[in-house]
Amino acid sequence: MEEIETLWKEVRELSLGDSDRVDHLECPPTPLQFLRDFVCQNKPCIISNATLHWPALSSWTHDSYLTGALSSADVSLHLTPHGQADALVPLDGSLCFSSAHVQRMPFPEALNLITNNESPSKLVAYAQQQNNCFLSEYSALAADCDPHIPWASEALGCLPDAVNMWIGNHLSTTSFHKDHYENLYAVVTGQKHFLLLPPTDVHRMYIRMYPAAQYSYSHDTGEFKLELEKPDRYVPWCSVDPYPSPEDRDKQLSNFPLYFDGPKPFRCTLNPGDILYL
Amino acid sequence: MEEIETLWKEVRELSLGDSDRVDHLECPPTPLQFLRDFVCQNKPCIISNATLHWPALSSWTHDSYLTGALSSADVSLHLTPHGQADALVPLDGSLCFSSAHVQRMPFPEALNLITNNESPSKLVAYAQQQNNCFLSEYSALAADCDPHIPWASEALGCLPDAVNMWIGNHLSTTSFHKDHYENLYAVVTGQKHFLLLPPTDVHRMYIRMYPAAQYSYSHDTGEFKLELEKPDRYVPWCSVDPYPSPEDRDKQLSNFPLYFDGPKPFRCTLNPGDILYL
Numbered sequence: 001m002e003e004i005e006t007l008w009k010e011v012r013e014l015s016l017g018d019s020d021r022v023d024h025l026e027c028p029p030t031p032l033q034f035l036r037d038f039v040c041q042n043k044p045c046i047i048s049n050a051t052l053h054w055p056a057l058s059s060w061t062h063d064s065y066l067t068g069a070l071s072s073a074d075v076s077l078h079l080t081p082h083g084q085a086d087a088l089v090p091l092d093g094s095l096c097f098s099s100a101h102v103q104r105m106p107f108p109e110a111l112n113l114i115t116n117n118e119s120p121s122k123l124v125a126y127a128q129q130q131n132n133c134f135l136s137e138y139s140a141l142a143a144d145c146d147p148h149i150p151w152a153s154e155a156l157g158c159l160p161d162a163v164n165m166w167i168g169n170h171l172s173t174t175s176f177h178k179d180h181y182e183n184l185y186a187v188v189t190g191q192k193h194f195l196l197l198p199p200t201d202v203h204r205m206y207i208r209m210y211p212a213a214q215y216s217y218s219h220d221t222g223e224f225k226l227e228l229e230k231p232d233r234y235v236p237w238c239s240v241d242p243y244p245s246p247e248d249r250d251k252q253l254s255n256f257p258l259y260f261d262g263p264k265p266f267r268c269t270l271n272p273g274d275i276l277y278l
Numbered sequence: 279m280e281e282i283e284t285l286w287k288e289v290r291e292l293s294l295g296d297s298d299r300v301d302h303l304e305c306p307p308t309p310l311q312f313l314r315d316f317v318c319q320n321k322p323c324i325i326s327n328a329t330l331h332w333p334a335l336s337s338w339t340h341d342s343y344l345t346g347a348l349s350s351a352d353v354s355l356h357l358t359p360h361g362q363a364d365a366l367v368p369l370d371g372s373l374c375f376s377s378a379h380v381q382r383m384p385f386p387e388a389l390n391l392i393t394n395n396e397s398p399s400k401l402v403a404y405a406q407q408q409n410n411c412f413l414s415e416y417s418a419l420a421a422d423c424d425p426h427i428p429w430a431s432e433a434l435g436c437l438p439d440a441v442n443m444w445i446g447n448h449l450s451t452t453s454f455h456k457d458h459y460e461n462l463y464a465v466v467t468g469q470k471h472f473l474l475l476p477p478t479d480v481h482r483m484y485i486r487m488y489p490a491a492q493y494s495y496s497h498d499t500g501e502f503k504l505e506l507e508k509p510d511r512y513v514p515w516c517s518v519d520p521y522p523s524p525e526d527r528d529k530q531l532s533n534f535p536l537y538f539d540g541p542k543p544f545r546c547t548l549n550p551g552d553i554l555y556l
Binding site for chain 1: 309310313314315317318432433434435
């Protein structure tokens, strides 16, 4: 066991160095530098001052601009009681992999639900749809951003497969997951906090099979119902909650020691104008 | 077994496509193209017309130029009876991993031994020393070549760790092996034939442990002696001889079916002016 822990440590250091920070560039790299220093090495980096020329960085700070531009657009809104979609939540004494209640509605109504998260209704709304939604549901905003990130497109030798849009509030949380794509994540307004672990740390995630469940929300009662999918479907998902509630904390720490006793994940915060490559 | 064979096939196709040829560029790529299309994908390629501007391509075709420039240089010459250094050869009824008899001698004498391979003496000479020898033993020739390959240095973000020189004849054979480096192999005069297998084919190589042995050559008797190293040392080496002698052929084919019954290795031939990236 000691040998394998040394191996984990060495593999981690080899792939990411011994820093606990994500590399940070103050301006966009050349395509060659981006490919050589980050893409080829599967190494994340933050690129600041990457999108300051996008009109979106100023215009999207005004809700009235967004509701005007998207006044007649229907968008997909994901509704959950606590802001955790695609995450493990308790159901009948054990954990299930829950998916949000998804509802298409006019954008102004969706934005109202996202921003009015102070209301007594137990509801967190998150606008997302990972099917190239920026160019479909949000096409009225397309001209506010560059159609692609030129230095990344040249480095990767292709245009984006998909451009997605996420609009959430401070309660919107995405649980640990992996993506099968090269991702460039640009923050336009607000902030986004990331916790990153390298692929070589997969053994610290305690990936287990969880039954899939689905939220449904009743606008009449303002209540969520969470039900297992029929027929049964099982989803492999990370068991670790990196920010457990006070009552879950001891259980998480004792159940998942490889995560909690091991090296800290890479933490970073993106601000408007920043892009995270990961 | 059928499933794992399908997996091998798919991994091979995924990493190298379904071609049985090494990619071939008619002129040097840009650093970005080289990095993106070959280095990042661990994909070999031949680049033609890559070194035609090197003075070496004309001057080295004359033995008199070489012996003049290196008249006072000592070089390392590797001597074996059949041209197979660092290869499996029979010893007392089983196979051992044999290393050549290495001797430093004045270059003109070495070149004479390399080129006079028609003589009755059972001796194949091969000038090599993989310790940056081009810039040490052969430094008198350094100005005949570019000090590095600019598009590769820019792509990889560094200058070469080592520049080596090999001078052999048609009997010089290198057995299957792996290198831990990015290699750029340039042919200046003559031809070099390569057989390449992707790393995902390692299971087809039948890597086994062989006892290390050492040739020693007596100039007096003109005979080689092959003796096991003392103390014993074992070397993991590929068991497959891709070009077995007629008497070994049946044994090779039946002992190593994954190699001989599987997909053919990538074959390529380099000519003067060509570079192989691998």
